[in-house]
Amino acid sequence: MLGDRSAARQAHGFTLIELLVAIGLLALMAALSWRGLDGMTRSQGQMRQYSDEVYALQAGLAQWGADLDALTVQPNTASLDWDGRALRILRRSSADPGAGLSVVAWSRRSVEGQGQWLRWQSPPLQTRGELQLAWQKAAQWAQSPMEDDRQREVRIAALDQWQIFYYRGDAWSNPLSSAGTTADAKPAAEAPTPDAVRLVLTLASGQALTGSITRDWLRPTLGGGK
Secondary structure, three states, X not given: OHHHHHHHHHHHOOOHHHHHHHHHHHHHXXXXXXXXXXXXXXXXXXXXXXXXXXXHHHHHHHHHHHHHXXXXXXXXXXXEEEOOOEEEXXXXXXXXXXXXXXXXXXXXXXXXXXXXEEEEEOOOEOOHHHHHHHHHHHHHHHHOOOHHHHOOEEEEXXXXXXXXXXXXXXXXXXXXXOOOOXXXXXXXXXXXXXXXXXEEXXXXXXXXXXXXXXXXXXXXXXXXXX
């Protein structure tokens, strides 16, 4: 009789309660698995964002140093100028010395509602007239860029603010302050190149990288331990 009941139960399969319990367990396992996969996906996304921002900032700082290393001085021509909005640099081509000079500008400007550290570079310049026009265009780009100027800019990093300091006379000073205007009282074309330039970046909050970064550039021909 007992054997007949067991055989009948096996023939009928699982009961409704057993199926509901099994379905509930499967649903719980699926939910736990989804949460685990979602957490892994979020972590990978955050790591990818962090890596991209670190790489972009490293590349930007390296380019900043390369631009200053390539700074060139021409007679009666400005080669380095900070007006509080943009740092303009007259530089030679590092790839082809015969390609002429270029004007490079670095600035911070709001792009799509967020402050961005930006770099702009002119085409190769062959004449003094082209150089002067590009120098003026770099200043205009930092304030109110034209559409063709935007095509030549590169976004480096989200930025809340930035500062520039010059090293002259054995001291750091803001080129726009009263302490820094003594050496800069001359026109930009006649002002001596500073011994060093200090860049201070305050990265935007809410990004993978935040806080302040300071980068010092020392004029290669200077030497010494300043």
